[in-house]
Structures are given as C-alpha cells and as structure tokens.
Amino acid sequence: MADIVVVYHSGYGHTQRLAQAVAEGAAARLLVIDAEGNLPEGGWEQLAAADAIVFGSPTYMGGPSWQFKKFADASSKPWFGQAWKDKLFAGFTNSGSINGDKSNTMFYFFTLAMQHGGVWVGNGMMPANNKAAQRNDVNWIGTFAGAASQTPVDASAAEMLPGDLQTGRQFGQRVAAAAGRWARGRGG
Secondary structure, three states, rough: OOEEEHHHHHHOOOHHHHHHHHHHHOEEEEEEEEOOOOOOOHHHHHHHHOOOOEEEEEEOOOEEOOOHHHHHHHHHHHHHHOOOOOOOOEEEEEEEOOOHHHHHHHHHHHHHHHHHHOEEOOOOOOOOOOOOOOOOOOOOOOOOEEEEEEEOOOOHHHOOOOHHHHHHHHHHHHHHEEEEHHHHHOOO
C-alpha cells in the first residue's frame, strides 16, 4: 500500500471536510497547515517519506490561502535537495463561488509539484454536464486537474453537498490507485 499524505490548510472548515473525504478515499494521512502557515512537529518528515502528496487549500481571491503559500515557500529546502523528485502529486480546493477562479489554485499546486520534479494525478472523472445533471452529482463543477467543491459563503462546513464530498473520495481513490501502480513500478 502506498504512503499518501494530504497536506492542507482550511480557513473555515470546508476545505478540511474535503481533505477528510480525499484522505478517506486514498487511505491517506492528514497533515494540517495551521493558521500561521506551519506544519506540526514531524510534518516535513511525513512528506519526505510519502509516495504521493496531495495539496489542499481554499481558493481565496483567486489563489491558495497565504498559509498554504507560506508552506509552499518553506518547501524550498526539500526542493534544493530534490527530496520530492518523482513523487506523485495531486490537489483539491473549495471556494464560495461556482468558479471562484479555482483553476488558479489548481495551477499553483501543479506548478509547485513540477518545481519539485513530481508527477501530477488529475481526477480522471467525466463532468456532470448534461441536461439531467444535478448540483449534487459527482464532479458537477467539471474539473479535471483535481477535486473541486463549492460551498456558499453563508453555509457551514456541515452543509457541504454529499456530491462534492463523494467527488473528493473518488479522487482520493484515483490517487491511491495511481500511487500503488507508481510505487510498484519504481520497485517500492
């Protein structure tokens, strides 16, 4: 079984719920970036040991939270030693708007993964984009780069739609399957 770590920041709990769904699907460990943008004790070691790293952040003002960016900047130490080279990477985000420029957050994650010499795993799901589609369908938002969810700004994390959380679980399953194949192919 591949070692997968979901490293994320959540400002109001919505991204945390999506992180939990992704981790459930991937049988992954959660690693929280705190309100000051720091990892807990042993966090960097968990990332170094992982076969796959899944990034998560809310989309604020068209990009990831400043706390996630602080973590990303701090990852220059593993970058310098190419410690994450050839790991699998993936990502997810939540915002208050249907679009909310979530793609900018996903591209930020993708670029960070490429800077580290990683290999990206998209969600592999068809979008729910026909006339019969309902807001609660899996991948209703129609992303391909990773998992995305939308929660109205006046809704609590407990009010997140089951379809968005199922999208996260299925995305986690895809990451786990890819990480298992990747680890076997590398002799892991």
